[in-house]
Amino acid sequence: MKKHAYLTILLITTTISCTSVKKVAFSKPIDTTDKPIVLQEKKQFEVSQLGVYASNQFKGARLNGFSYENDTVVNVHIIAENTPINPSPYYAFKCWSDQEKTVYFKMNYPPKIKHRYWPKTKTNQGWEFIDSTRVIKKDSLVYIKTKLSKTPQLIAAQEIHSSDAVKEWYKQLIKGKESWIRDLVAGKTVMGQEMPYLDMYQGDPQGKEVILFITRQHPPEVTGYLAFQRFMEALLKESANRDTFFKNYRVVVFPIMNPDGVDQGHWRHNANGVDLNRDWSKYRQPEVRNVVKTLSKILKKNDAKLILGIDFHSTWYDVFYTNESRADTHYPQFIDQWFSALESEIDGYKVNEKASNSTTPVSKGWLLYGHRAVGITYEIGDETPRDHIQIIGETSAKALMHILLQSK
Ligand SMILES: [Zn+2]
Incomplete structure (x- = not known):
């Protein structure tokens, strides 16, 4: 964006009072007022002809129907919470049978929606991708061949990390660090859940530059969350660098921005049927409002600046969405330095960067236009190998810490 355009945006920003x-302000506003959604009916499903059962009675489940087709095929019906919506047809259900038998689950989505997520299952060893011999593509349909027994098994679009699992993970992560990591609540969600955040710094907070990490605005985007987990674990790993880092910077972390959507097995939206990552203009949704209010309170009270924010998501492939305008941000060279560190640290890794200036109200644009902060949308591919996610997550955290410490 040209400099005068950027200044215009800054002027618009300051003239909207609240x-x-x-x-x-964004050049393409989006209507983020509440929209009706359909909650899935939570129940046990039965195909009586075959003695085959399924359930969506757990957090993170999505199953809207389950029906007989023939003696070997059972229809799995999946719909979204509302429309229009991005094509992220998430599914997750438990299934079992009276007697051992093999069935083919035929995945049924609304018209024009194609199967997207490779099915995963949970075993005693943890989550696994279902073997390719069991995932059959015929025309535009996908069948999942499954050997059923009395023991229920989980089949899901992605690993399930419900709000409870997220909480369990971060409680464990901050164990023993409670003297400088504060476990706090930013407010409530539409359905009345608490929205947790972690406030991390050592010493005096006055004037300390603030960094924001958020994730799970979009429920099925689990691989972005996996990268975020590895990222946070690396950031908090004990080292001399770590303590110096947290003496110099304050890190505010929202580990689950859309707990309602995650627990309801939504494709994309919150419980008001709205895409939270289009609401960073007027904050009509409580989840976004909670983040913005929490941050502005912190910044005001401590006379501090928000210098950098990273929002973890998933899409079809790994990509970093960045802002094209960076000369006026608090750290114009950060992105180039960070990406070259990633390429030199990870063998054969090539950063896929897509730079643009946000026109719709996404977090990356809010960081730039609202705070002159460096804004990055950190996207991991849906099926990126999990060991590779670990490498990217850890390396990007260490590089970030190193670069920011060097600038001090
Ligand atoms: Zn997303």
Whole structure:
């Protein structure tokens, strides 16, 4: 974006007044007022002809129907919470049978929606991709060949990390570090869940530059969350660098921005049927409002600046979405330095960067237009190998810490 355009945006930003927090203007506003959604009926499903059962009675489940087709095929029906919606046809269900038998689950989605996620299952060893011999593609349909027994098994679009699992993970992560990591609540979600955040710094917070990490605005985007987990684990790993880092910077972390959507097995939206990552202009949804209010309180109270924010997501492939305008940000060279560190640290790795200036109200644009912060949308591919996610997650955290410490 040219400099004068950027200044225009800054002017628009400051002219929209608000009683509590500053709103941020975007060139293409999006209507993020509440939309009706259909909650799935939570129940046990039965195909009586075959003695085959399924259930969606757990957090993170999505199963909207289950029906007989023939003696070997059972229909699995999946719909979204509302429409229009991005094509992220998430599914997750438990299945079992009276007697041992092999069936083919035929995946049924609404018209024009194609099967997207490679099916996974949970075994005693943890989550695994279902073997390719069991995933049969015929025309545009996908069948999952499954050997059923009385013991229920899980079949899901992605590893299930419900709000409970997220909480369990971060409680464990911050164990023993409670003197400098505060485990706090930013507010409530539409369905009344608490929205947790972690506030990390050592010493005096006054004037300390603030960094924001958020994830799970979009429920099925689990691989972005997996990268975020490895990223946070590397950031908090005990070292001399770590303590110096947290003496110099304050890190505010939202480990689950859309717990309602995650627990309801939504394809994309919150419980008001809205894409949270289009609401970073007027904050009509409580989840976004909670983040913005929490941050502005922190910044105001401590006379501090928000310098950098990373929002973890997933898409079809690994990509970093960045802002094209960076000369006026608090750290114009950060992105180039970070990406070259990633390429030199990871064998054969090539950063896929897509730079643009956000036109719709996404977090990356809010960081730039609202705070002159470096904004990055950190996207991991749906089926990126999990060991590779670990390498990218860990290396990107270490590189970030190193670069930011060198600038001090
Ligand atoms: Zn996303």
